[in-house]
Amino acid sequence: MSDLNNPNAENADHANPVNSESITPETTAPEAVTPDDSQTSETPTTEVQTEDTVAATPAPPVKGDSEDDEVLNEIEESNAEDAEDEGNKDRHTIEVKEYDSMSLEALAIELEKLVQGQKVQAIKSHVDGINAEFKTKHQALVEEKKEEFLNEGGNEIDFYYASPIEKRYKAAYKEYRNKLNDHYKSLEKNLKQNLTDKLEIIEELKGLINVEENINTTYKHFKELQERWRTTGPIPRDKYNNAWNSYHHHVELFYDFLHLNRDLRDLDFKHNLEKKLLIIERAEELAQDDNVMRSFRELQELHKMWKEELGPVGKEHREEIWDRFKAATKIINDKRQVYYKEIDKVYDKNLETKLEIIANIEFVAAQPAGSHSEWQKRIKIIEDLRNQFFNAGKVPLKVNEDTWAKFKDAVRTFNRNKNAYYKDLKKEQYTNLQKKLELIKIAEDNKESEDTAVTTPLMKKIQNDWKKIGHVPRKDSDKIWKQFKAACNHYFDKVHAKRNAVSQEHVDAFNKKSELLETLKAVTPTDDKDKDVEIIKGHINTWKDLGRVPNDKRFIEDKFQKTIDDLLSSLKMDKTEIEMIKYENKLDSLTSSDGDTRNLDNERLFIRKKMDEVKAQINQLENNLQFFTNVDEDNPLVKDVHNNIKGHKDSLVLLKEKLRKIKERY
Structure with missing residues (x-):
């Protein structure tokens, strides 16, 4: 049972120094020892070996609630761990991030930051969490790459996959292991020497009792030993409690001896009582703090101060102040347990979310898809579900591996189906x-x-x-x-x-078209629109009847096209009708008499592409309107969007008509 469970198990480290010159001969004179004052501690006598091991009898167990004992033991074990290596306590202040939601690259970067920016002995739990997550996710990636490799016809024995991020991670982890090994080699040497020094201090404490010298001199020597104990440094964790119990025991034996000079003893007891009351008041303040984890960490420090930095108090106060300190400890721990239960609820909710995501992945994986576009849509869905899974938060530790395995199986099933499709497609x-x-x-x-x-x-x-x-x-x-x-x-x-090369007919056609072009340039519109259109169409038909011109003379077709366009534009006609007349004239120039459809093919592709672009613009504008659901239709912005949509729809109608005209040419 931990000494913290025993209200009488207290030490005298850092007791208030006493000026030896202020002690008069009267205060140093021996006093009669009454039966009530003959023992200042109920802790049984223990002995410490002067060898490498510490042999000490622990304090007797104190009856109490097992839950209270557990938290006191937890506090003591944590303090013992911190006492072995002062850098350990930094682990309480380093943020533990949601490693399960991090990518491989983010995990590698986080490891680098910890190794380069924190004490190596304080990041063990952080590194363990990162390492477990990296291994799991990297193995899943390797399995996925391996499956793709095999689906593409590769042999398993030839498979090899290495990623730059793995190399980066391994370098950071190797640096961590090297630093940790170097640290522990140095620490081990120091711990052994510190243990030897503290055992020597205990032996010197033994020698203070019943020494025949001035009590002031003995007391001064005692305070020096206490200061040496405090500054000696950490010792091995497994020796910590026994060494401290033995030290504490001999400190109390000294106080029994010091009982012969009540003034010195009472002065220390008063100082220790004042300091312990301050610790209790701080613990009671922490019991009201809503930040339970911060409160508990500080509570651990208070217990350490109580045990290691302060000595005994008067016997009449011991039970009372310990019970008060223990009560505040219980309140803080009870709040911590409530906090953990709330965390458990969050983890259970995260588990429900992750299981639902897994079910959705399994559902998508089970649905057949018969085209590349369908599979691409499903790949995006699965990728989104994967991101949701990684961002869903932690689940209870006992089901973490099982949940991860279910997730991997669901994704693997989808990938197998996908790979099988693309294998057949290939x-x-x-x-x-x-x-x-x-x-x-x-x-x-x-x-x-x-x-x-x-x-x-x-x-x-x-x-x-x-x-x-x-x-x-x-x-x-x-x-x-x-x-x-x-x-x-x-x-x-x-x-x-x-x-x-052989067709004089084409040359003749060029000459005749040149003459017709000059005639067209002289045509002027009249007030009779229909008559003007018929005249223009007549010229167009005449132009077509004249036939093809040599390839090196085809520039005349462009001149004719421009002249016709100018004439049509000068007429007071519907723009769409004018556009279609122009377009039919353009198609005439693209149509080959020998059946070559390449020009028409290109024009058809161009029109279809334009139709797709216009449709996309219409969809975008209609989507934009959704942002104006509560805006009046007379709003200028809304009007502008509606006008744009109408303009694009008119263009789409015209493009469809042009496509129809192209198809008639085949």
Whole structure:
């Protein structure tokens, strides 16, 4: 049983010094010892060996509540741990963070900060928590990478994964272990020497009793021994209680001896009583403090002061002040237990949250997905659930490993399903790659062909076949497309070049179009809009009938287009109608008489892309309106948004009409 459980087990460290010159011969004269005063302590006599080990009989157990005894033992054990190494007490003030919600990188950074910024002996529990969390999360990452490696066809024996963050973490942890080892080597040497010194002090205390010298001289020697004890430094934790009990016992024996000079003894007793009453008052103040953990830590310091820095008080006060101090201790500990129960409730709630998240992951993992886009959506959902899990907080320690295992299993099941899908998808993409490579071979084999009657339909067919084949692996996509496109373009460019070289008809068409262009420049609008439109359309039809011009003369098409645009713009017509007339004229210039649809293909892709952009802008604007649900419709900002939406919708209608006109050309 701890000495703190015994109200009579008190020591005399740091008793108030007494000036030996102030003690008169009368005060040093021997007094009769009455039966009531013959013993100042109820602690049984103990002896301390002068060897490396301490042999002492502990104080007798005191009857009391087992719960009170437990907290007193806890306080004493903590103080004994701090007494062995003064840096240990810093552990109480270093923040313990939510390591379970930290990423691997954050854990490594936190370890580095602790190792470089704190005393190494004070961060053991922090490092243990970080290390356990890092190992768990890193192992999960390695397992995930290994599964991906195997799904891609790798052999298990060839798998190896190393991350920069692991290297960084290991370096910090190695530095921690080295510092800790160096510290304990130095500490062990000091602890042994300090123990030897304190055992010598105890032996000197023994020699003070019944010494034949002036009591003032003996008392001064006693105070010097107390000061040496206080400043000697820490000793091994397992020797702490026995050494202190023995020291305390011989201090009280000295007070028994000092009883012969009541003035000296009573002066010390009075000083100790005053100091212990101050400790009690502070403990009672702490009992009213709402910060229970801070209060308990300070309470530990108060118990340490009570035990190690103050000596006995008068026998008539001992039970009373100890019971009062113990009562304040009980109040603080009771509040601490309530606090722990509240923490347990939070942990239980966190457990419910994490189990619900795990159930959601299992649900998502069980749902089939048949496309890349669906899987990408689910990957985002799972990633969000993973973040929720890591941010949900701590759970009860007894279920922590089981909860983590369930979480890993749920995520692993999802990853296996995902990897299985993409493994099959890669097989399909590889098949598509082979098909497209075959089309490339056909295109390259025929790109120099002179038989346009046979080769042109063939080249058009393989272009259509290419569009029908699905995706290929991303790393091959651009490469094979450029290869296929180059072969097809080579053939059609050669065909076009040949036709331009031998066709006088194209030259004649250019000359006639030049004359028609001059005629168009002289046209002026009349008041009859319909008549003007018919005239313009007539010129457009005439222009089309004149046929193609040589490739190096196609600039005339742009001039014609601009002239028509200017004429139409000068008419008082609906803008949409004008735009469509212009657009049909543009499509005429893109349409090839030999069946080459490349220009139309490009225009169709352009229009579809514009439609997607306009739709996205409409969606964004409509989403923005949700922020104005309580704003009047006449608000300028709201009006502006509505006008923008209408403008984009009008544009979308026009684009759809243009797309329809393109499709009519095929």
